Amino acid sequence: MINTNDVTSPLSETKDLTTDQTWTDLSKKTNVGGIKFSGSLGLGVDTSTSTVALINSGGYPDQKVTAVMRYSSPTTAGSEEIGVMLRILTLDGTDDTYYYARVDGGIAKLTRVLNESFTNLSTQAFALAQDTDVTITFSAVGNTLSASFDAGGTPATVNLAVSDDQIAHRGLLGIRSLSSTFWCSSVAWEQL
Numbered sequence: 677m678i679n680t681n682d683v684t685s686p687l688s689e690t691k692d693l694t695t696d697q698t699w700t701d702l703s704k705k706t707n708v709g710g711i712k713f714s715g716s717l718g719l720g721v722d723t724s725t726s727t728v729a730l731i732n733s734g735g736y737p738d739q740k741v742t743a744v745m746r747y748s749s750p751t752t753a754g755s756e757e758i759g760v761m762l763r764i765l766t767l768d769g770t771d772d773t774y775y776y777a778r779v780d781g782g783i784a785k786l787t788r789v790l791n792e793s794f795t796n797l798s799t800q801a802f803a804l805a806q807d808t809d810v811t812i813t814f815s816a817v818g819n820t821l822s823a824s825f826d827a828g829g830t831p832a833t834v835n836l837a838v839s840d841d842q843i844a845h846r847g848l849l850g851i852r853s854l855s856s857t858f859w860c861s862s863v864a865w866e867q868l
Contacts (some may be wrong), residue, residue, distance in 0.1 A: 690864040694716035704828035717746070719851075720727045727858070728767060730850040731865060737763065738868040741849050748807055748857040756780070756804055757854040763847035775843055776852070777814035777823035777836070779804045784825045784834040786844055796838040797821070809861070817868050819844070826859035 697713040711729055713719055721727050731741075739762055747756040759778025766773050769792070776794075778789040784802035788795045802825055804810055810827040819841045826833045851860050 685795060688864075688866040689771050689863070692862050694861050696806070706794050714859060717859035718744075718861035720857070721853070722748075722857055723865075724857055726854050727764075728761075728850060728852045729860070730764065730767065731825065731863070732847050733762060734866050735848070736845050737844060737846050738814055738815075738817045739763070739849055739865065740813070741863065741865040742811065742813040743851050743860050743863045744805055744809050744811050745851065745853075745858060745860045746860065747804070747853065752763045756806070756856050758810070758856060758858045759785075759852055760812050760814045762814055763843045763854055764850060765845055765852075770826055774816075774847065775816060775821055775840075777812055777821075777825075778852070779810060779812075779825060780854075784836060786821055786823050786836040786838055790842055797840055799836040800834045800836060802827075802834045814868065 678819055680781050694715060694818055703805050719729060736822055743760050745758045747758050756839050757778055757780040759776055761774045761776050765772040772792045774787050775790050776789055778785050778801055778810060782795055782803050785796050786798040812825055814823045819839045821840055822837045824835045849865055
């Protein structure tokens with residue numbers, strides 16, 4: 677007989693990062709500067725730098741994350757790179773391994789990063805205006821990766837999906853920006 681005390685509910689959590697600035701379940705990696713909180717914009721950095729914020733929750737293979745993000749610099753449209761990561765095995769600059777759903781240079785990309793080698797698995801044009809919120813939802817279930825990008829622009833929403841079995845392990849999840857000032861106002865993650 678199964679005891680209800682033996683059943684663990686799937687992990688599910690949502691953080692409003694504009695109001696909850698005492699978040700302790702977070703590890704941070706930045707190449708320059710540090711991660712900051714803004715009462716109106718959330719979690720991010722206000723200088724152009726390569727930045728990663730890892731959510732310590734995770735450790736399971738099937739997961740989903742939804743983040744509301746924006747980039748504030750560089751000022752050249754189409755030169756942004758912001759996104760969310762799943763199944764992070766390593767992120768140490770020598771053998772980085774994870775899946776990455778990102779907006780990069782005016783293109784929505786679903787990317788596999790394996791031993792620090794980037795491989796775009798699916799792409800579609802997606803113009804993201806500076807200082808515009810984009811909601812990125814990214815899930816990994818078995819070998820199926822799905823990502824949606826919604827900024828209310830043209831096109832308003834881009835959906836990408838692909839099958840890939842190169843990173844099937846359990847891992848952490850997080851948000852990332854490369855060489856851009858960025859902010860994340862809310863993030864939600866769950867075990868699937």
